[in-house]
Amino acid sequence: MDAELVDWDLAVTTARRLVRPGPPVARSEADTVVAELRRLAVEAEGHVQAYTRLEPAGPPTPIVVVDRPEWVRSNVAGLRVVSEPLLDKLADRDRGKLSTAVGRRVTGVQLGTALAYLAGKVLGQYEVFLPPGETGETGETGETGTPGETGAAGHPGRPGRLSLVAPNIAHAEQALAVNPHDFRLWVCLHEQTHRIQFTAVPWLRTHLEHEIASFIEATDLDADVLAERVRSAVSALRGAVLDRGPNAPSIVEALQTPAQRQVLDRLQALMTLLEGHADQVMDAVGPKVVPTVAEIRSRFDNRRGGGSPIDRFVRRLLGLDLKLLQYRQGGAFVRAVVAEAGVDAFNLVWESPETLPTRSELVDPGAWMQRVLGSRPSISA
Template identity: 35%
Template sequence: MALDRGVAAAVGRVMCGEAGPPDAPPPVDLIGVCDRAAERISAYTGLEPQRELPTPEWIGRGEWIDLNVDALAPAMDATLRRSGDSLGPLGGLAGGVAGAVAGAEVGAMTGLLAHRVMGQVEPGLLRDDDPAMRMVLVAPNLTIGAEAMEVDPADFVRWVTVHELTHAVQFTAVPWLKPEIERLVRELMGSLEVRLDVKALLRMPRPADLASLIAFVRSGDLLSAVAGEEGRERLEAVQALMSLVEGHAEHVMDAVGGELVGDLAKLRGAMDERRALRSSMVQAFLGRILGLDAKLRQYGDGKAFCDAVVVAAGPDALHRAFAGPDLAPSLAELGDPAGWLARTA
């Protein structure tokens, strides 16, 4: 069983609506912004990239959907294989249908998020081919976001670029980070009891009928998973590390953003008021199949942790969180920065 990427991309574009390339170039020199920001990020965080940082890309929503369909495929393929194992002799019969349903699920999720995501660094998690890291900025969302928040478009793009570039620095400077996330996700996927509603699959419309397929997928939980005690522990570990990565980038964009943008306070205030759901695609995927969307920790826990650590002990203390996987905060420690500082002193 494997994800039908064609169905996923097609459904994503239907859900997204406007999927063409950007109508206008970026309001700033993205490469210049990255060159200036990279020095400040490394100076503040103590993280030095060990390989070349990705070149920023100014893209449309359709290209973002394609990127994330490819990014989610390994995790979804693993989920489908586990569901096929549970079906026994019916696994082969249901395989193609399940791949189309999974494609519709992924397409619906990426199509909705394509209107909300400002930028993303994709490090190629769970990929066997080890693709080059990509850093993308979603042009229409940044343009609309700046207008809606009534902030300077150039400053807004600079600020979001700092956030995404911080992620690129994290993944290029911390050698254990990507393999650790991959290990945790694989262990989590291996601990799940995956369920596929075979009776419902037999009523599925043809994949070519996208409107009916989208309605069919929305009608119920055709693909779901249950996490036992071991699975919940793995999920907490994934949440904790993802929250650290996201919260650290949020903290850094405030710490160094003042040197790169005009009115940092206005940008932060506007973003907090209109904050769209921020999560990695892996988190979004896990939340969807586990039914835990509302419970997944988001950037707020991680940013509050980073802010508190720096206030209490300075930026160098925060660098310890990236010194090794055993020094990264647990989910409980994200709410107890003082306890984490004591443990890692």
């Protein structure tokens, strides 16, 4: 591409300027948090493997502990990889004009603003897409440390890495007034489940890439259609401001074309399964290894559903309410199947893309069991 349509450097700069600092801690305390998170992440991996009976294939993927600015940098790098095909498509359609029409600097500022908000919320994530040349281990730091760079280089065809955001975990455990050790292990159980999903299921990353490519292929670049999408997005924005309830579309949903929605249904079903599985695993393993898990779960769920009106507005604007629904709906699906058929039977979900549940099956686990397992027990999700 002659000129990129997003000012990625400005996105990083904007987010780092706007992101709030983490909780004030002494360097020695920060180092202690980082060291324990790294240790507990390894411990959690063993617990998750023992429960799920999923065995990672190939060399181990890195586990890193990062601060908020490093999380921003890493996610911008990942977004750049994922969005490159779409931006190439836009540039090929109207080369030389789109960089002005889209406003690459404005887009960079908007992206940076959104990431600044998210950088204070995310406790951890499995980074599926790493850019070519990205180091395997980077940003291992407390809130005030300088990121280091060691380890094997990342590759777009390989699984990514597990990142834990130390200041956000420390802030959450303080805000919830829960046992720090227990909370850190509980978070690691969730994130390690995502890591094992992608490292133990060889086709999963390729399937996700294919669905993203299909979404891009379904993108309608006609100016009139795009204008109509923007008008719908404005209506969604008004709905978010007025807090019209859970069925009001997010701005992300409003910008989709009908063809994109079909692909997005499959993507949402997949993400709902992945999030729900991680939620179910942390609750299944938690009582055995996290003494205060019931207290943590109760307080954490209350925190998930709360927040100020501004916080709820931003969540709806960014489509984060959908993620909360994924936790609940996906978790209910996994719990229902495991309760009725067991872990081994549930693991048939990982056999191929054809055995993944559809969106309708996620709310009717019996239908999935009938299709994949050959039985339809009388159960309720």
